[in-house]
Amino acid sequence: IGQPEQRTTRLYSHEQPATGPSRGSPGGTLPSANRTFPVGVALGLAWSAMGGEPVYVESATRRKQSGQGSIVCTGSLGEVMRESVQIAHTVAKRYIRQYSSSKQDSASEEAANFFEDHEIHLHVPAGGTPKDGSSGGITLATALLSLATQCPVLSQVAMSGELTITGKVLPIRGVKEKVMAARSAVGVDQIILSRHNQGQVTELPSYITQGLTFHFVDTFEEVAALALYKQKTDR
Amino acid sequence: IGQPEQRTTRLYSHEQPATGPSRGSPGGTLPSANRTFPVGVALGLAWSAMGGEPVYVESATRRKQSGQGSIVCTGSLGEVMRESVQIAHTVAKRYIRQYSSSKQDSASEEAANFFEDHEIHLHVPAGGTPKDGSSGGITLATALLSLATQCPVLSQVAMSGELTITGKVLPIRGVKEKVMAARSAVGVDQIILSRHNQGQVTELPSYITQGLTFHFVDTFEEVAALALYKQKTDR
Amino acid sequence: IGQPEQRTTRLYSHEQPATGPSRGSPGGTLPSANRTFPVGVALGLAWSAMGGEPVYVESATRRKQSGQGSIVCTGSLGEVMRESVQIAHTVAKRYIRQYSSSKQDSASEEAANFFEDHEIHLHVPAGGTPKDGSSGGITLATALLSLATQCPVLSQVAMSGELTITGKVLPIRGVKEKVMAARSAVGVDQIILSRHNQGQVTELPSYITQGLTFHFVDTFEEVAALALYKQKTDR
Numbered sequence: 151i152g153q154p155e156q157r158t159t160r161l162y163s164h165e166q167p168a169t170g171p172s173r174g175s176p177g178g179t180l181p182s183a184n185r186t187f188p189v190g191v192a193l194g195l196a197w198s199a200m201g202g203e204p205v206y207v208e209s210a211t212r213r214k215q216s217g218q219g220s221i222v223c224t225g226s227l228g229e230v231m232r233e234s235v236q237i238a239h240t241v242a243k244r245y246i247r248q249y250s251s252s253k254q255d256s257a258s259e260e261a262a263n264f265f266e267d268h269e270i271h272l273h274v275p276a277g278g279t280p281k282d283g284s285s286g287g288i289t290l291a292t293a294l295l296s297l298a299t300q301c302p303v304l305s306q307v308a309m310s311g312e313l314t315i316t317g318k319v320l321p322i323r324g325v326k327e328k329v330m331a332a333r334s335a336v337g338v339d340q341i342i343l344s345r346h347n348q349g350q351v352t353e354l355p356s357y358i359t360q361g362l363t364f365h366f367v368d369t370f371e372e373v374a375a376l377a378l379y380k381q382k383t384d385r
Numbered sequence: 386i387g388q389p390e391q392r393t394t395r396l397y398s399h400e401q402p403a404t405g406p407s408r409g410s411p412g413g414t415l416p417s418a419n420r421t422f423p424v425g426v427a428l429g430l431a432w433s434a435m436g437g438e439p440v441y442v443e444s445a446t447r448r449k450q451s452g453q454g455s456i457v458c459t460g461s462l463g464e465v466m467r468e469s470v471q472i473a474h475t476v477a478k479r480y481i482r483q484y485s486s487s488k489q490d491s492a493s494e495e496a497a498n499f500f501e502d503h504e505i506h507l508h509v510p511a512g513g514t515p516k517d518g519s520s521g522g523i524t525l526a527t528a529l530l531s532l533a534t535q536c537p538v539l540s541q542v543a544m545s546g547e548l549t550i551t552g553k554v555l556p557i558r559g560v561k562e563k564v565m566a567a568r569s570a571v572g573v574d575q576i577i578l579s580r581h582n583q584g585q586v587t588e589l590p591s592y593i594t595q596g597l598t599f600h601f602v603d604t605f606e607e608v609a610a611l612a613l614y615k616q617k618t619d620r
Numbered sequence: 621i622g623q624p625e626q627r628t629t630r631l632y633s634h635e636q637p638a639t640g641p642s643r644g645s646p647g648g649t650l651p652s653a654n655r656t657f658p659v660g661v662a663l664g665l666a667w668s669a670m671g672g673e674p675v676y677v678e679s680a681t682r683r684k685q686s687g688q689g690s691i692v693c694t695g696s697l698g699e700v701m702r703e704s705v706q707i708a709h710t711v712a713k714r715y716i717r718q719y720s721s722s723k724q725d726s727a728s729e730e731a732a733n734f735f736e737d738h739e740i741h742l743h744v745p746a747g748g749t750p751k752d753g754s755s756g757g758i759t760l761a762t763a764l765l766s767l768a769t770q771c772p773v774l775s776q777v778a779m780s781g782e783l784t785i786t787g788k789v790l791p792i793r794g795v796k797e798k799v800m801a802a803r804s805a806v807g808v809d810q811i812i813l814s815r816h817n818q819g820q821v822t823e824l825p826s827y828i829t830q831g832l833t834f835h836f837v838d839t840f841e842e843v844a845a846l847a848l849y850k851q852k853t854d855r
Contacts, residue, residue, distance in 0.1 A: 217448070217449065218448070218450075219448065229461070230461055230512055230513045233459035233460065233461065233508075233512055234459075234512055236457060236459050236506065237459055237506075237508055237512065239447075240445055240447055240506045240508075243447065243448075244445060265448075266448050266449070283513055284511065284512030284513040287512070312510070312511060312512055312513075314396070314441075314443055314508060314510045315425075315443040315444070315445050315506060315507075315508040316423050316425070316426060316443050316445070318396060318510075320396075320510060320511060452683070452684065453683070453685075454683065464696070465696055465747055465748045468694035468695065468696070468743075468747055469694075469747055471692060471694050471741065472694055472741075472743055472747065474682075475680055475682055475741045475743075478682065478683075479680060500683075501683050501684070518748055519746060519747030519748040522747070547745070547746060547747055547748075549631070549676075549678055549743060549745045550660075550678040550679070550680050550741060550742075550743040551658050551660070551661060551678050551680070553631060553745075555631075555745060555746060
């Protein structure tokens with residue numbers, strides 16, 4: 151069975167927004183700033199000898215698993231990337247627990263226990279393309295957080311950064327290739343990177359950075375604030 | 386997706402202290418002697434053909450697991466280092482059980498059972514950099530003890546030493562490179578090593594050891610007494 | 621992170637006795653015949669192309685595991701030595717069950733079920749040094765028996781012998797090197813070997829055997845009788 155080198159670049163780029171203005175508001179197209187991916191999806195940036203490429207991370211719940219939540223991942227992920235998934239799982243779990251503990255309603259409590267109570271399936275298309283590395287960290291955690299909160303990720307945002315267990319965002323390599331990859335993704339005009347990558351971006355020629363807004367962050371809290379569309383979907 | 390060779394040297398070096406003086410005390414900056422890492426983090430020292438390097442060990446709880454506590458580790462750790470994590474888990478578990486058994490309150494009992502009742506996630510950034518060896522023993526156990534007690538580790542302290550199951554601290558190799566690595570970590574001025582490494586430190590030229598305080602220890606009890614900031618964080 | 625080739629020769633050699641005379645007896649130093657290792661520790665003898673070396677076996681309980689006791693081992697042990705650990709676990713389990721069944725009190729019953737009710741961690745320092753072979757059998761079982769009974773092992777005793785599941789002690793190779801290794805361990809003056817090794821010991825020159833007492837045994841029962849200090853520690 152051959153391993154197709156599928157171009158997943160446009161996988162979600164022409165999506166209609168999954169969320170809209172609150173009910174009762176007049177219809178019509180949303181401004182691009184409010185367009186989102188489906189819940190559980192986030193856009194990362196990969197880099198290889200072939201150049202950069204947008205990479206979508208998808209997640210979904212598989213089943214209830216009260217008190218023993220786990221995560222299954224697919225997409226020909228290597229050892230390092232599988233560990234990144236574990237880290238993203240731990241970070242998203244702590245984030246949502248802290249975020250929810252400030253509220254007292256039962257919906258918040260359900261959200262707080264989301265990762266403990268579900269088996270999650272995380273996939274990175276195309277399934278036959280081998281992937282590895284730690285730079286997907288923040289994308290993986292953002293996708294999981296979207297799934298847990300049911301808040302979709304803004305589709306104008308791409309991101310790349312390693313994540314540590316305490317939620318710090320480490321720099322990535324291949325900044326130039328990844329920024330060019332972000333340009334190639336329809337609708338993307340914002341890029342989240344580690345503050346430690348700021349120097350490399352400053353050195354890029356303006357024809358590459360033109361029209362893009364860069365956000366340099368230290369922690370996953372900042373990533374979540376920038377990437378998540380704050381409105382919960384109605385399902 | 387490339388595997389960045391990230392410098393994690395300054396990952397926590399500019400941290401503000403995670404704990405402060407007790408409530409009600411006058412504000413202001415803490416003296417550096419009271420600055421700490423976040424709870425669950427400790428600073429070790431690695432050594433390779435490339436020289437020495439500070440290495441942070443991070444830990445976090447993943448979920449409740451009453452009576453069957455376990456530990457998951459990430460960070461491209463080799464076989465020997467994975468075994469060191471098991472040893473650190475065993476040693477920290479016994480330490481906290483003995484430490485807590487002297488008190489009678491319910492908080493102490495909860496702490497005593499911490500490792501039995503939680504799945505723990507231990508990570509050593511950068512995720513894509515392969516790591517191995519047994520010299521991280523005391524750092525791993527200190528990070529775990531910090532997590533269990535919620536007492537943070539002093540950020541002026543770096544350490545390197547193999548740990549045995551009974552809590553003895555064995556010597557490490559690459560003393561010179563590791564001491565130089567400790568120098569390079571901002572704010573570090575104390576180093577904990579096995580007593581069996583005392584001879585090698587004595588032979589180092591003074592321009593390397595200048596300004597550093599060395600603690601040579603026999604047991605993990607001494608490490609814990611030197612490294613942990615005795616005040617529990619408020620969370 | 622380098623893998624230090626640590627000399628663990630003196631790991632426990634200068635230990636103060638872990639147990640003492642019964643309470644109320646006059647103080648003072650114990651005769652060396654009553655000095656012991658910490659509970660769960662026994663001294664074996666290794667042999668390689670580099671010569672012989674004392675090797676300590678350490679064990680500790682990890683957690684309660686009612687009715688499904690297991691054993692985890694660390695210390696870069698090879699396949700054959702891992703199997704030796706399984707055999708030692710089986711032999712120690714049967715030994716303590718037989719030994720305890722003669723008494724009727726609840727403490728004896730708890731001891732009888734010790735291996736069924738605990739996950740045990742067995743470690744052989746130094747962690748980074750690969751070890752293999754079947755000659756550690758009686759040392760492994762003695763360390764486990766010490767842990768289960770809380771009776772420490774006499775620190776004047778070193779031992780080497782393969783163990784079968786029925787408790788028979790088979791001969792080992794490298795007798796000369798191992799006897800010399802035992803000499804190098806401070807305080808050791810008794811060596812336990814299989815009766816089938818008696819011939820090789822007789823042929824050793826007297827400058828090697830001088831001052832040492834040899835015990836040649838057929839079964840693990842004899843090993844336990846010779847090595848365990850019969851007084852339970854007070855903890």
